[in-house]
Amino acid sequence: MAEVVECVPNFSEGRNKEVVDKIADAISSAPGIKILDVEMDPDHNRSVVTFVGNKQSVQEGAFRGAQAAAELIDLTKHQGEHPRMGALDVLPFVPIQGVTMDDCVEVAHNVGARIAKHLKIPIYLYESAAKRSDRKNLENVRKGQFEGLRESIRTDDSKYPDFGPREVHPTAGAIAVGARMPLIAFNINLRSHDLAAAKDIAKKIRTSGGGLPHLKALGFDLKDKGMVQVSMNLTDYTVTPISKVFEEVGREAEARGIEVAEGEIIGLIPLDAICDITTRFLKLEQFTSGQILERRIWC
Amino acid sequence: MAEVVECVPNFSEGRNKEVVDKIADAISSAPGIKILDVEMDPDHNRSVVTFVGNKQSVQEGAFRGAQAAAELIDLTKHQGEHPRMGALDVLPFVPIQGVTMDDCVEVAHNVGARIAKHLKIPIYLYESAAKRSDRKNLENVRKGQFEGLRESIRTDDSKYPDFGPREVHPTAGAIAVGARMPLIAFNINLRSHDLAAAKDIAKKIRTSGGGLPHLKALGFDLKDKGMVQVSMNLTDYTVTPISKVFEEVGREAEARGIEVAEGEIIGLIPLDAICDITTRFLKLEQFTSGQILERRIWC
Numbered sequence: 001m002a003e004v005v006e007c008v009p010n011f012s013e014g015r016n017k018e019v020v021d022k023i024a025d026a027i028s029s030a031p032g033i034k035i036l037d038v039e040m041d042p043d044h045n046r047s048v049v050t051f052v053g054n055k056q057s058v059q060e061g062a063f064r065g066a067q068a069a070a071e072l073i074d075l076t077k078h079q080g081e082h083p084r085m086g087a088l089d090v091l092p093f094v095p096i097q098g099v100t101m102d103d104c105v106e107v108a109h110n111v112g113a114r115i116a117k118h119l120k121i122p123i124y125l126y127e128s129a130a131k132r133s134d135r136k137n138l139e140n141v142r143k144g145q146f147e148g149l150r151e152s153i154r155t156d157d158s159k160y161p162d163f164g165p166r167e168v169h170p171t172a173g174a175i176a177v178g179a180r181m182p183l184i185a186f187n188i189n190l191r192s193h194d195l196a197a198a199k200d201i202a203k204k205i206r207t208s209g210g211g212l213p214h215l216k217a218l219g220f221d222l223k224d225k226g227m228v229q230v231s232m233n234l235t236d237y238t239v240t241p242i243s244k245v246f247e248e249v250g251r252e253a254e255a256r257g258i259e260v261a262e263g264e265i266i267g268l269i270p271l272d273a274i275c276d277i278t279t280r281f282l283k284l285e286q287f288t289s290g291q292i293l294e295r296r297i298w299c
Numbered sequence: 300m301a302e303v304v305e306c307v308p309n310f311s312e313g314r315n316k317e318v319v320d321k322i323a324d325a326i327s328s329a330p331g332i333k334i335l336d337v338e339m340d341p342d343h344n345r346s347v348v349t350f351v352g353n354k355q356s357v358q359e360g361a362f363r364g365a366q367a368a369a370e371l372i373d374l375t376k377h378q379g380e381h382p383r384m385g386a387l388d389v390l391p392f393v394p395i396q397g398v399t400m401d402d403c404v405e406v407a408h409n410v411g412a413r414i415a416k417h418l419k420i421p422i423y424l425y426e427s428a429a430k431r432s433d434r435k436n437l438e439n440v441r442k443g444q445f446e447g448l449r450e451s452i453r454t455d456d457s458k459y460p461d462f463g464p465r466e467v468h469p470t471a472g473a474i475a476v477g478a479r480m481p482l483i484a485f486n487i488n489l490r491s492h493d494l495a496a497a498k499d500i501a502k503k504i505r506t507s508g509g510g511l512p513h514l515k516a517l518g519f520d521l522k523d524k525g526m527v528q529v530s531m532n533l534t535d536y537t538v539t540p541i542s543k544v545f546e547e548v549g550r551e552a553e554a555r556g557i558e559v560a561e562g563e564i565i566g567l568i569p570l571d572a573i574c575d576i577t578t579r580f581l582k583l584e585q586f587t588s589g590q591i592l593e594r595r596i597w598c
Contacts (some may be wrong), residue, residue, distance in 0.1 A: 004596060036595040052596050096592065182592065186581075246581055263581035268592040278573050281580045282485075282545055282562035293395065293481065293567040294588075296335045297303060297351050298597030 003098035026068035032057035045080025070172035086173035104179035112177040116164030123163040126178040184234040185266035198228035243280040302397035325367035331356035344379030369471040385472035403478035411476040415463030422462040425477040483533040484565035497527035542579040
């Protein structure tokens with residue numbers, strides 16, 4: 001089975017398609033890269049490129065993307081709702097197939113060091129690639145954003161970068177480089193107008209509220225649908241599977257006399273997460289993705 | 300998306316590995332063929348080879364397999380439990396990706412005509428490839444088997460082959476060539492010793508008993524497990540999805556006070572069938588295999 005690392009860089013440009021296309025072209029100019037998706041978000045003025053390759057390829061693709069972003073994006077002119085600190089803002093590497101998390105940590109460290117050295121951009125390592133426990137959480141790393149970091153990187157020892165200069169790049173800022181599991185964005189819509197209930201369920205099930213591990217959750221109002229939503233990110237579906245999340249939210253909703261109307265998977269989901277659902281639903285004793293016909297064909 | 304036809308020839312040799320290997324080698328000598336699986340069954344003295352390719356490739360692979368089987372297997376010496384009428388006994392083509400059932404019917408007709416012409420083996424077209432309604436069902440086609448067909452092909456007009464001579468090949472017999480949907484072999488084990496209940500549920504849910512369309516089902520005793528089993532073949536999961544079968548058997552079991560212990564998927568299952576389960580379990584409004592990360596990578 002070929003080795004596959006996924007890389008999901010977030011760039012601080014979501015309105016100018018020409019710029020985003022040039023960055024994507026720079027990434028795919030590296031040998032062995034396949035771009036799976038490019039999503040531009042004008043409100044957040046931010047783009048997410050999803051690409052895959054082997055360990056060697058993704059390092060080269062990520063470096064070329066960082067280089068293009070530094071040339072094409074001027075963060076001093078950037079405005080958008082999403083917190084950010086760099087032209088290339090976040091650069092996570094994700095193990096998909098035939099590689100371990102340790103491999104992705106190594107890739108993150110290599111790429112971070114190379115960007116710092118050649119592009120003079122400070123690098124903060126986060127999640128599994130973090131060298132300091134206070135940098136595991138991306139929100140901590142990004143606190144203060146570009147504008148705040150310009151000062152604090154020089155004055156605050158907790159902002160000392162893992163690689164590169166102790167000053168932000170004048171136009172490209174700083175970059176958070178990490179290694180993490182695939183994310184699953186999963187929402188459950190409840191047939192109810194009770195926003196407080198959705199928020200309450202979210203709080204109860206999420207990790208920070210003492211609920212399930214590796215789960216972020218928020219409650220939202222869906223005015224158009226006349227429903228409320230528990231919106232979730234599963235940050236490690238191998239520890240907290242999606243079937244368990246669904247059942248847990250279902251239990252909490254039922255306890256409040258609320259019906260689960262529908263689920264929504266936003267974006268991509270790993271095949272193994274689908275296999276887990278199959279195993280759970282059909283009460284299978286043993287089932288692996290190796291039993292899926294197309295997997296035999298493709299792999 | 301590349302076009303993929305699956306071909307699942309059944310050969311009347313399940314004990315001599317050298318013979319089966321030679322046949323598999325002959326198949327894979329055709330350009331563009333990928334062999335997914337070779338299973339030998341000594342009891343039935345029968346082997347099943349599963350391979351894929353585009354329309355052109357599978358025609359050539361199937362022909363070479365038929366040729367090798369005719370050279371290597373002597374049906375006059377064959378003994379085994381499974382009904383059979385040819386050295387290459389059954390040759391179904393299955394649409395997997397980027398091809399329609401009509402494409403597979405065309406492939407079946409082409410291959411059947413070529414085998415008949417060059418190898419002098421009579422061909423019976425079955426299921427979606429059938430030209431006569433009484434040949435849709437493979438069991439009808441195979442009735443009488445090799446020994447019976449030697450006589451009836453000459454004397455019985457209902458046994459007139461669709462292609463080829465009106466006499467069986469002296470050692471290779473005759474071949475049923477067809478086009479069909481992917482099969483899913485799915486069992487549900489019930490925590491009960493009540494074999495009559497399992498048989499009753501099977502009878503109620505199967506197509507022949509007026510139950511769900513495209514579903515075959517039998518009840519069995521699982522002495523080793525101390526359970527009974529409803530053993531099923533789903534012959535078109537796009538009409539009768541596996542989730543529906545599971546729920547239906549669950550309802551019937553519950554009505555008899557019996558608990559569903561576990562499900563078993565035997566062999567391979569198409570990705571879309573797994574997506575259906577995911578959609579059903581998580582109450583998704585819309586979900587397609589295009590959202591599966593690995594599919595984006597592989598296709």
